[in-house]
Amino acid sequence: MEIVWNQVKSALKERVSESSYRMWLEPVSFIRSEKDVIYLSTPNVFSRKRLQEHFGQLVQNEWQEALGKTCKIVFEIINTQGAPKPSDLPEPQLVLPDAATINTSGRMLRKEFTFDEFVVGGNNEFAFSASLAMATRKKNPDNALLLISKTGLGKSHLTQAVGNHILNERPEERIYYISAEDFSNEMVYAMRNDSVDQFKKKYRYGCDVLLLDDIHYLTGKERTQIELAMTLDSLVNSGKRIIFSSCCLPMEIPKLNDTLRSRLSGSIISPIEPPNFRTRLRIVQKKAATKGLEVPEDVARYLASELTEDIRQLESGLISVAARASLVRTPIDVGLAESVIRNIAHRQKRITIDIIKKLVCKEFNISLQDLLSPSRRQAIVRPRQIAMYLSRKYTDSPFQTIGKSFNRYHATAMHAITLIEKSLKENRALFNQVEVLSHKLETGEF
Structure with a gap:
């Protein structure tokens, strides 16, 4: 059953955004199965509620497809010793000083994401060397590194490998691993709860190494960008280390203020290409x-x-x-x-942007001319954004190509894709719409 669970998790990776998968689904483990009931672990009450409400049906569907029969999914709260713990929350790794009551202590570093487990090739050799130098402080006078690649090429692996290496060598160092989305949410929480000073103190003076994933998520978030830029200045001036990851270059991120863009551009920038x-x-x-x-x-x-x-x-x-x-x-x-493999490879090769556009037009009962028009009507804008999101998910096309295919700039395409990724976690109706379209693309119903 453990192998089946790994298959289910692989399928789930393709169904949800990368940040949602890492935050909610990746920490879940298989516990046991009894008849037609599958028991999965979750670390606390909040996680269980989130999983049940937002991902429960999706997880159940993938299990049923893998097993070829109906089943029921039960999420159990498991403490650090592996025994059920219905009410208490387990203490997370890397507890932060004076942290608020929400999850502000960062994400768990995956133990298997080490430099030894990373396969080095011509596509990622410089990124690997730069990350290792950052972790060891050898031959690297700079203290900021920006890893750039599309999803699934190893930038998160290298980011966490830096954290794991430093923890093994110097466990006293305070390492914060967090996504840009989490950083933004934490800042909003601090502002609403009159704890901004505590938030600033935590990142500016209580952090030795900052690992910040998906920096492109901050597009359009002006207040968060200003705070992050000041935090980065404080860390850099104190000689602290910072690792960023993004799917595109700083100059390609729309609605990014000049100060933050300059700080990111001043990092060692290392792209990671697809492997040969x-x-x-x-x-x-x-x-x-x-x-x-x-x-x-x-x-x-x-x-x-x-x-x-x-x-x-x-x-x-x-x-x-x-x-x-x-x-x-x-x-x-x-x-x-x-x-x-035949279905996996064939599916990827035959889905094109044109196919996605036709499917979206058919699903929302609009014309291709409307989809590509300058119209700002919500009845046109939302299908266009969904089509861009699906184009990014199911094709290898960069933002420039996607934008051009819809008569838009690449910045507009990136903004639309980021917006849909965020909305999928908050809007159940939209999530269901995208799920239907994804299913049709994956099964060839277009």
């Missing part, structure tokens, strides 16, 4: 060894040749093949891999 075949093969072999899977060489080469999108897709394919082999009790071979 040789690197993908090594990634498959590394992931298989880590998970204790015996994958024949010809199967590993097949996976590396067919799954070319990103590392996440490679891992998802590997887990899916292992899960299928476990469920049908057959050895892993190329024939089995082909039956599993």
Whole structure:
């Protein structure tokens, strides 16, 4: 069942935004199954409520698809010793001084995200070297690093590897790992609860290493940008280390104030490109060894040749093949891999921006001319934003290409995609709409 759960988690990665997955679904673990009931762990009452309300049905659907039968999902609160703990909240890693009652202590660093577990290739060699230098303080007079790549290429792995390395070498250092979205939400909370001074003190004077994910999320958030810029100035002047990650260059992030843009541009900027075949093969072999899977060489080469999108897709394919082999009790071979991977690879290759535009027009009963028009009517704007979001999710197209396809600038496309990602977590009706469209794209119903 553990293998099936890994397959389900891989599927969930493709269904929700990266930040939502890391915050809510990644920490969940499989506990046990009894008849048709699947028990999953969650760290506290707040997480359980959030999972049940926003992700419960999605998790159940993925389990049912993986098992081929109906089942019920139950989220249990588990303490740090693994025993059920219905009311108390477990103490999180890296507790922050004078933290507020909401989750302000940052995210948990994944123990497996280390430099030893990172597969280095020509596509990421500079990013790896810069991150390692930042962690060890060797041959690196600068104290800020910006990692840039699309989703699923390893920037979060390297960011957390820095944190894990420093904690292992100097456990007394105060390391805060947080997303830009969490930073923004925490600042809003501080403003509403008259604790801004406490918030400023925490980040400016109580932090030795700041790991800040998805900096592009701050587009349009002027107050947060101003506070972050001042916080970064304070940290840099004190010789503290900062690692940022983003999906695009600072100059490409719309509605970003000049001070923050200048601070980001002054960092060591390191892009991470998609891996080539040789690197993908090594990634498959590394992931298989880590998970204790015996994958024949010809199967590993097949996976590396067919799954070319990103590392996440490679891992998802590997887990899916292992899960299928476990469920049908057959050895892993190329024939089995082909039956599993064919749909994944074919699905990615045939979905285009034009197909997405036609599907969205049909779903919302609008014309292609309306979708591409300058109209600002909500009945046109929202479908256009959804189409841009789906284009980013299901194609390799950069923001410039997506914007051009909809007669918009790349900044407009980026803003639309960020807005939909945020709204999916707050608007259940929108979430359901996007789920329907995603299902149709994935099953070829277009």
